[in-house]
Amino acid sequence: MDRIASVEQFKEITNRDSFSVVKYYTTWCPDCKNLDRFIGDIVTEHADKQWFEMDAEQFQEIAEENEVRGIPSLLVYRNGQKVAHLHSKFAKTPDQVREYLNALPQA
Incomplete structure (x- = not known):
């Protein structure tokens, strides 16, 4: 899963004509670590989608605009x-x- 590193990259990814799944996470979140234990198999099963992850604290404004109230959250x-x-x-x-x-x- 590629990590989103800029606002511009986020905009480019979310404007694609295919489904882009963005996992919002933080480095300290225990539920995020739990999700990481099994998400790999799901990514493989859903290879028709593009998968990314975004640190919700690093991109707090984007997280707020997208109503991310808890982590991890998966937005498509x-x-x-x-x-x-x-x-x-x-x-x-x-x-x-x-x-x-x-x-x-x-x-």
Whole structure:
């Protein structure tokens, strides 16, 4: 999963015509570390999507604009729009994340 390093990169990624999944995290978050334990398999299963991660503290303004209230959160973007948002309390298990991704409209 590539790390977003600038506001410009975030804008470019989220404006793509394909689904871009952005994992909002922080370095101190225990639930983020738990998500990291199983997210690799899910990324492989959903190779049709582009995957990125963003430090919510480093990009606090973007996190606030996108209503990220808890971490980790998985947000999906397409054509400059947020199309889905998995809040932290629903991102605790592989099944929860898979169900969320499987509910996305087809590209």
